[in-house]
Amino acid sequence: MELLDEVAARASAARVVVVLEAVRRGEVAGSATHAWVRQHAPSLRQSGAAAVARIVVDVAAGDTPTQRRDPDPDSPLGVVWSAVRTGEVEAHTGCAVLRETTRLAPLLQPNAIPTATAGLVALAAEHGPAVMRRLRPRLLAEHGRDDALQDLHTCLATAARLSMPHIESADLTEYQLWMTPEQAATLEAAIGPLSAPAPNDETGEPDLRPAGQRRVEALTAVCATATTLHTGTHDTDRGPDTTLHLTIPLTDLT
Structure with missing residues (x-):
């Protein structure tokens, strides 16, 4: 050959x-x-x-x-x-x-x-x-x-944009994202370490999540952390360490 x-x-x-x-x-x-x-x-x-x-x-x-x-x-x-x-x-x-x-x-x-x-x-x-x-x-x-x-x-900044959410099949929400090199580097620096495979320390079971799933979960974790940090008024009052979100049907709530 x-x-x-x-x-x-x-x-x-x-x-x-x-x-x-x-x-x-x-x-x-x-x-x-x-x-x-x-x-x-x-x-x-x-x-x-x-x-x-x-x-x-x-x-x-x-x-x-x-x-x-x-x-x-x-x-x-x-x-x-x-x-x-x-x-x-x-x-x-x-x-x-x-x-x-x-x-x-x-x-x-x-x-x-x-x-x-x-x-x-x-x-x-x-x-x-x-x-x-x-x-x-x-x-x-x-x-x-x-x-x-x-x-x-x-x-490039004038062309960078994040689309509005679009509900796809199976109720998954689709976004389209265009970023400048600087913005992309910032994003990768934030989610890169969090999206690495995470084997179970106790059982040794490997992390079987696909790379795409790990990345979206890392992005979600970063956003959740940012939301928590902004609940306080200054650095020493950052709000509760844990936030609980409840989804309740309207009939039950009524």
């Missing part, structure tokens, strides 16, 4: 290089590159043809009528092209990295853009392009322009 995977990766890289050669020789150009790739690489008709054509057209755009010019190796395109033509990442992954660097470039220090792009390539090569977004807050914190991270959080 490892040998076959290496062959496939090298063949994928060679395929992109051949498409670039076809563009540079004048076999095809511009928007017609996609159709040319689909014609000569039938396996890419399922997916991937558009990404191959896109990255090749971008690389070829740097050529002059008399000279082939590969992209600057320190530019985002140069970093990504180096990874694609060596088989480190597929063309569609390279395009995803370029889209992410396009979003980040206005927020980063100019001299940090090659480093950020290389980090995104390494992360995407190891875990796939969907994971790249997790690196965005760290990149902005370490390499962002002055106040870039704070400006992003301020912008």
Whole structure:
């Protein structure tokens, strides 16, 4: 399997290089590159043809009528092209990295853009392009322009929201929650330790609750604690240690 995977990766890289050669020789150009790739690489008709054509057209755009010019190796395109033509990442992954660097470039220090792009390539090569977004807050914190991270959080704050409760089947209540990175970190810091599995200390029985159940119970515990803390008027008068909630049918209460 490892040998076959290496062959496939090298063949994928060679395929992109051949498409670039076809563009540079004048076999095809511009928007017609996609159709040319689909014609000569039938396996890419399922997916991937558009990404191959896109990255090749971008690389070829740097050529002059008399000279082939590969992209600057320190530019985002140069970093990504180096990874694609060596088989480190597929063309569609390279395009995803370029889209992410396009979003980040206005927020980063100019001299940090090659480093950020290389980090995104390494992360995407190891875990796939969907994971790249997790690196965005760290990149902005370490390499962002002055106040870039704070400006992003301020912008995101207007989109963060908690939906009204919606009663689903089996009387479960559904919420939808969107949070800024700072808000999400605060939430995880509060419920993370409380949502860890809690085996029975006396019997040794493992905690069989699913992760989702543990997390919602941890969130409920945090909210209950906050409610108790706010029943008093100051720190030395925080209300009763235990609160009892009774649910009584209206007929019985009457």
